[in-house]
Amino acid sequence: MSNVVALDHLFDARRLWRGQPQARPPSRQPTGFPLLDAALPSGGWPEAALSEVLLPLDGIGELTLLWPTLARLTHASGLVALIAPPYLPFPAAWANAGVRLDRLQVVRAEPRDAPWAAEQCLRSAACAAVLCWPQQPDDRTLRRLQLAAEAGQCLGLAMRPASAAAHASPAALRLMLETNPARLRVLKCRGGNPPAQPLSWPLPAGPSPAPIPDSPSEAVPDRA
Secondary structure, three states, X not given: OOOOOOHHHHHHOOOOOOOOOOOOXXXXXXXXXXXXXXXXXXXXXXXXXXXXXEEOOOOOOOHHXXXXXXXXXXXXXXXXXXXXXXXXXXXXXXXXXXOOXXXXXXXXXXXXXXXXXXXXXXXXXXXXXXXXXOOOXXXXXXXXXHHHHHHHOOXXXXXXXXXXXXXXXXXXXXXXXXXXXXXXEEEEEOOOOOOOOOEEOOOOOOOOOOOOXXXXXXXXXXXX
């Protein structure tokens, strides 16, 4: 058996090359929640990628997780597409959250056609963000959405049931909202390990990234 040679000697003799880890640049897509940004390797949503938000049920305030980002993008004249939302969006709620309604497009599609519509919008390079609710997508469908987000340099956001956590996904980021207790868990994050501890939910928001336009004062449910 050959003698064991210390790695330091091989490095010093230039007989072994030491690779240098390449740090990912900071994300230009902050979530709007400083605690969440601090928990993610890039400091925000992964750019040009698909992110998943997993839910135990609808209407638990999941849109408040996305509204700061969507408001910022629309105030930068970006177009946001909603692909086959399961509920009719309440314009007043979106406006109260700071989203420019003139930069918001709702695409109606049958469940079987919704993944195709989301893929086209992601790949088009015309949208800053695409929010979709895929119904029981297989791995091939999710991979196509991820590749389309990369090709179109678009922020892809997919709302999925919590049961999807039991299955692997090509999404760059997977977040889970829980209700009992109320908390947010990072299940997967590209470029680093998920934090060991969940975050309390709702998250404290950071400063508003854009002025919020006037909107009706009546209260509206926090649902899409």
